[in-house]
Amino acid sequence: MADFIAGALGGACGVMVGYPLDTVKVRIQTQRSYTGIWHCICSTYKVEKVSGFFKGMSMPISTVSVSSSIVFGVYRNCLHNLCKLKYGIPNVTPSKLDIFLSGYAAGAVQVLVSSPADMAKVRLQTQVSPHCSNMCSLLAQPKYTGPVNCLLTIVKEEGFFGLYKGCFALMFRDCHSFATYFLSYAVFREWFVPVQQSNSELMGILLAGGLAGVVAWSIATPMDVIKSRLQVDGVTQQRYRGVLHCITDSVRQEGVMVLFKGLSLNCVRAFPVNMVVFLTYEAILKQIKPFST
Template sequence: MADFIAGALGGAFGVVVGYPLDTVKVRIQTQRNYTGIWHCISSTYKVEKASGFFKGMSIPISTVSVSSSIVFGMYRNCLYHLCKLKYGTPNVKPSKLDIFLSGYAAGGLRVFVSSPADMAKVRLQTQVSPYRSNMCTLLTQPKYTGPVNCLLTIVKEDGFFGLYKGCFALMFRDCHSFATYFLSYAVFREWFVPVEQSNSELMGVLMAGGLAGVVAWSIATPMDVINSRLQADGVTQRRYRGFIHCITDSVRQEGVTVLFKGLSLNCLRAFPVNMVVFLTYEAILKTIKPFST
């Protein structure tokens, strides 16, 4: 239970830190009218002001707390039972394969919880709603007025399973990236926080968390691009017939480098976000566990 609570709080803090750059990343991945990161940032601010960077954040900040809670809780419980099954006791140091498999299972479970929220987030982030330069009034009426309206509109237009559009790409993204995420964190934490140097734990957790996030997003970015494009498809008109068509059409039109759109931004965002996530997670665990024993 402690891991579920710590994961929820860590995820919530991570969303707040990384959301503006996440909006820029999604727009670069799904829209062709930006020449680069700074062009996207300046264009978004010029047209929509600061609020443009936080579109659709209300659902992610709550649902990411839930999904992060599930991920960390599932990971720890899966690791616990896996070690108990393999070694007869959970109180042993797990192998790298144990950590990888537990992270893989946690990523798979997350997809079913996070897909609808991810869909609403991407749709709202890619919806440009320009404001007048001299007053805060909308020039055009957006298709979606908010996260709940976005979800209801998707269900109305595409049915309930429309909320899981891009789920296959999301599964590929999350299973592999979370397996890598937890494994790399465990490895980096051992490097930065040797047993005999426990006084360096704070900096070690920060560095291990940040680097684990960078490694995980390096693995996840190609499927993240496809997932974002599939989820954004349908705001105006449909372009992709499915997962494979999205990959082949994107590569044919823009080259194989399209699969790495937003990679630098993902890594830039992942470092501070996951520093905060793991620092919060570890701190909450230390606070809760004495009371839960």
């Protein structure tokens, strides 16, 4: 239970740190009107001001807390039971394969919760609403007025399973990225926080968390591009028939580098976000572990 609570708080803090760059990343991946990161940032600010970078954040704050709680909770419990099954006792140093498999399972489970929320987030982030006077806003009403309205509209127009558009791409992305995420964190933490130098633990956790996030997003970005395009598909008309069609059509139209759109931005965003996530997670865990035992 301690891991579920610590994971929820860590995830919420991470969202607040990385959301503006996440909005830029989604727009670059799904809209061809931007020539690069800086052009997207300037265009967003010019048309929508600061609020444009935080569109749809209320939904991720609540749902990422839940999905992050599930990820860390499932990971730790899966690792606990896997070690118990393999070695007879749970309190042993797990192998790298144990960590990888537990992370893979955690990524698969959390998709059930994260897919609808991620759908609403992407649709709201790609919806351009000019920041202007009341008279102007009356003339150009956005399609979605908020996260809940977005989810209800999707269900009305595309059916319940419209909330899970791109979920296979999301699952493929998250299974591999979370497996890599937890494995790389464990490896980096061993490097940066030697047992005999416990006084360097804080800096070690920050570096390990940040680098783990960068490695995980390097693995996840190609499928993240496809996931975002499938989620946006159908706002005006449906273009893609599925994951494979989206991949082949995107590569044919824009070249293979389209799969790496937003990679640099993902890595820049991932470092501070996951520094905060793991620092919060480890700190909360230290505080509540004595009460949970």
